[in-house]
Structure formats: structure tokens, C-alpha cells
Amino acid sequence: MGPTVVNSLEIRQLAYAYPDGTQALFGVDLTITRGERVALLGPNGAGKTTLVMHLNGILTAGHGTVAVAGTPVAKDTLKEIRQRVGLVFQDPDDQLFMPTVRDDVAFGPANAGLRGEELDRVVKDALEQVGMLEFADRPPHHLSFGQRRRVAVATVLAMKPEILVLDEPSSNLDPAARRELAEILRSLDVTVLMVTHDLPYALELCERSLILSGGVISADGRTPELLADDELLASHRLELPYGFTIPQSDHA
Numbered sequence: 001m002g003p004t005v006v007n008s009l010e011i012r013q014l015a016y017a018y019p020d021g022t023q024a025l026f027g028v029d030l031t032i033t034r035g036e037r038v039a040l041l042g043p044n045g046a047g048k049t050t051l052v053m054h055l056n057g058i059l060t061a062g063h064g065t066v067a068v069a070g071t072p073v074a075k076d077t078l079k080e081i082r083q084r085v086g087l088v089f090q091d092p093d094d095q096l097f098m099p100t101v102r103d104d105v106a107f108g109p110a111n112a113g114l115r116g117e118e119l120d121r122v123v124k125d126a127l128e129q130v131g132m133l134e135f136a137d138r139p140p141h142h143l144s145f146g147q148r149r150r151v152a153v154a155t156v157l158a159m160k161p162e163i164l165v166l167d168e169p170s171s172n173l174d175p176a177a178r179r180e181l182a183e184i185l186r187s188l189d190v191t192v193l194m195v196t197h198d199l200p201y202a203l204e205l206c207e208r209s210l211i212l213s214g215g216v217i218s219a220d221g222r223t224p225e226l227l228a229d230d231e232l233l234a235s236h237r238l239e240l241p242y243g244f245t246i247p248q249s250d251h252a
């Protein structure tokens with residue numbers, strides 16, 4: 001027998017219609033292996049948010065299954081699933097609500113029962129991973145947007161997630177903050193699924209990309225290959241920035 005391959009995420013035939021009857025997902029199949037970084041691309045209304053909301057049980061499958069590291073997302077597994085799936089929202093202010101950065105990062109692990117030195121160590125590690133340790137005693141609302149996003153990532157890392165799911169991680173960041181966050185994300189030893197309209201960011205960070213369109217996955221492959229396919233991009237309302245070319249080394 002070969003080594004066991006752990007799948008961080010396994011989605012089988014996931015379909016979902018909102019209560020008003022809008023069918024947002026039509027049978028999505030997706031496997032993400034531990035350690036992969038994957039970009040989820042697609043036009044507005046493709047179903048990306050709907051898909052992400054199934055990963056930690058905010059929505060539950062109308063049809064099909066979702067499993068995180070082998071554990072099915074279901075009512076009786078929600079507590080475990082929410083520790084394993086670290087969701088970083090687009091707006092860090094939806095995630096930060098405590099008087100200090102330290103308290104925000106400690107909130108999840110403290111809730112899970114960590115105390116004392118163990119809790120301190122987890123908080124310190126998470127803040128170090130995003131380069132925000134020196135800001136531990138600051139109120140989050142005194143930080144820049146880019147710093148708040150990094151703290152939001154730390155709140156999720158403190159839970160030692162199986163998979164980090166980021167919604168538009170580069171939005172509202174200036175070029176330096178965008179690059180710093182990319183360096184941080186690349187340095188993490190965690191599976192990543194990143195929803196983004198920022199195609200160069202997907203290229204920079206994710207070896208693999210998916211295109212979701214009309215509630216189905218219509219492309220799944222190596223990011224440089226997908227982004228070099230002008231017809232594929234145009235047919236899914238995806239556009240590279242004007243003048244951007246895929247570096248030849250990525251094409252190979």
C-alpha cells in the first residue's frame with residue numbers, strides 16, 4: 001500500500017437551491033488534497049459564495065455531500081467542522097469584535113477549551129505567522145485595513161484549520177499589503193481555497209484553479225494554463241488586467 005493521501009475537502013454532487021427557488025449549484029464535484037492551494041474563479045453570480053457557505057455548514061447540502069478531512073458536514077459534526085474550516089471573510093470587521101488583537105485571536109481557541117500557557121502559545125504562534133505579534137495589545141479598529149485582514153487570518157489560524165478558505169483576500173489592499181499577504185499565505189503550511197476575481201493573485205499563489213460558472217465547475221487545471229486560454233476566460237467573463245501576460249516560465 002502507498003502512503004495515505006488525505007483529502008482536505010471532498011465534495012460530491014453538491015446541488016443547492018435557495019428557498020425562493022433560485023438554483024445556485026447544480027452538482028459540483030471537487031477534491032482538494034491536503035497542502036494544495038486552489039483558486040476558485042468565476043463571474044458574479046456563479047455560485048462561489050454559495051459553495052463556500054456549504055464548507056462549514058452555514059448552508060447544508062440540498063443534494064450531495066461535503067466532507068472535510070473525511071468528516072461529513074452535518075448537523076452533528078458542525079462544531080468539529082467549524083474548527084477545521086477556517087473562513088476568512090472579505091471584510092475583516094465582520095470577524096474582529098474584541099477590545100484587543102490578542103483577545104480576538106484567543107476567542108476561538110478559548111472557546112474550544114484552551115487556557116493559560118497553551119492558549120498564549122497558540123495566540124502568539126498565529127500572530128507570528130501573519131507578522132502581527134507586535135500589535136497584540138492594540139485595538140483592532142486602530143489598525144490599517146491590511147493589518148486587520150492579517151489579524152482576521154490569525155483568528156482562523158489559531159484554530160489550526162484543515163483548510164483555510166479566503167473570500168477575496170486581495171480586495172482593498174494597497175500593492176505592498178497585497179504582496180505581504182501573498183508572502184504570508186505562501187509561507188503557511190495549510191490547504192487553501194481562495195475565492196478571487198484577482199487573476200494575477202490566483203496565478204501568484206495557487207498552482208491550481210477552478211472556474212465555477214452557472215453553478216457547475218466548468219474548468220479545473222493548472223492556473224497558468226487556464227489563464228493563458230483567452231477563449232476560456234472570455235466565455236466566463238474573466239479578464240486579466242490590461243497588458244498582463246502570463247510569464248513563460250509558468251507555461252511549461
Ligand SMILES: Nc1ncnc2c1ncn2[C@@H]1O[C@H](COP(=O)(O)OP(=O)(O)OP(=O)(O)O)[C@@H](O)[C@H]1O
Nearest residue numbers: 018020022024042043044045046047048049050051
Ligand atoms: N439568499 C439568496 N436567495 C436567493 N438567491 C440567492 C441568494 N444568494 C444568492 N442567490 C443567487 O444564487 C446564485 C449564486 O450566487 P452566489 O452569491 O453564490 O455567486 P458568487 O459566485 O459568489 O457571486 P459574486 O462573485 O458576485 O460574489 C445567483 O444567481 C444569486 O442571485
